[in-house]
Amino acid sequence: MELTGRKKIKRILIAVDCIIFGFDGAEIKALLIKRGFKPEKGKWSLMGGFIKDDETADDAASRVLYQLTGMRRIYMEQLYTFTDVNRDAAGRVISIAYFALINVDDYSTQLQLAHEARWFRLDEVPSLIFDHKKMVAKAQDLLKQKVATHPIGFELLPSKFTLLQLQNLYEAIYQMSLDKRNFTKKMLSLGILQKLNEKQKESSRKGAFYYMFDYSKYDRLHANGVKFL
Amino acid sequence: MELTGRKKIKRILIAVDCIIFGFDGAEIKALLIKRGFKPEKGKWSLMGGFIKDDETADDAASRVLYQLTGMRRIYMEQLYTFTDVNRDAAGRVISIAYFALINVDDYSTQLQLAHEARWFRLDEVPSLIFDHKKMVAKAQDLLKQKVATHPIGFELLPSKFTLLQLQNLYEAIYQMSLDKRNFTKKMLSLGILQKLNEKQKESSRKGAFYYMFDYSKYDRLHANGVKFL
DNA sequence: TCAAAAGTGTTCTAGATACACCCATGT
């Protein structure tokens, strides 16, 4: 870049903030923490942290996600960088927001308690510090848009899931109901689900077959994205 | 965000870099400058600059675009934030990349000369400093993706354009040829083009009608995006 | 035997694609 205005630059801190989505079988939820320090102590907020000078933003986001969830290799993607001059009460801080998807079942209750974290339905997110509400809204947009063409919905489900669970997931994301026959026809036609010989017996007498998402088939068939919906 | 690792943080500078696309009637091109200062003086690079402490990243990108083009109100959108620890030879600098579209005809030759700027076909972009090549690639992806569902292609054309010019634009972006009848049928069916009573006579004896993009009709009809292709 | 969820096929419709000729005009 060109050197313009370099002299005027004061210290600007760089943070990452993570919008973490989960799916409880019926609703998409966001994981928020009760902020345990000043400023804005006691208010709800996204989990975040400052970037260290030897790590990338991706590294920082992974670290922050690990602290909160104890999980590594979480699906995660850079969302947007928020730079309003007065967005953080404590001084000039820009924040690189990350969007993450986790399977709720893998998430330890212990850590949840330690951080005073809670899952919130998207229509019940409380007021959040700074511009975190905007971040959540933007993440929700990205989720809707991305899940229509990329196989990321599976990140929100256990590795074995039934077709009905998958349908419920899409219905929750889009807030609409889908036709069961059309949905299964479409999903199976993509050739990226592997049917197991095992049934989920909890929710019905007949039992529903489990499926797994087959990453290698996906990569082979749909290198350039699919149309899920 | 949580306070983690704050103590270890050294100064990190924040820059913006702009990927500027234009369309010359046949090809999509990117505007690059010959860097006039060290490090990497004399090499090709994107136009960029540091964020001042009283401006947002959007402000900084607008400023940088104005410096290079003399134009205000350029279509512009935040693309991605690049944070590799050693991306900039001069020290730790993160860069918020912006994606911009301009109408080549509006661009002053004077300013072009002052910055030693040049338009490059996307398949002839020379080697660039730092990670600017990655930025260009990412911007090209976004262009392809976004132009399919949002009316941003018009930013690359004069306000009055013929249907053939519009088709050429899409053909250039997607590197494929389209059927003239199907293309015009589709475009006109969207109800967002206004036909003028004026013909472009330069390129044929018969002359081709000019059209304009009608923003208000677009907003009314397609509040949630359209499918152009 | 019955309640409760699982599984499955056909018709209809709209949008996308493929395809070729006549039109208007300046020289």
Added chain:
DNA sequence: ACATGGGTGTATCTAGAACACTTTTGA
């Protein structure tokens, strides 16, 4: 009169949408 690009219509195909009954099995 003719060369050049401008403009237009129809048939086919494909994907999505609408729609309801049978199957399985544990209690």
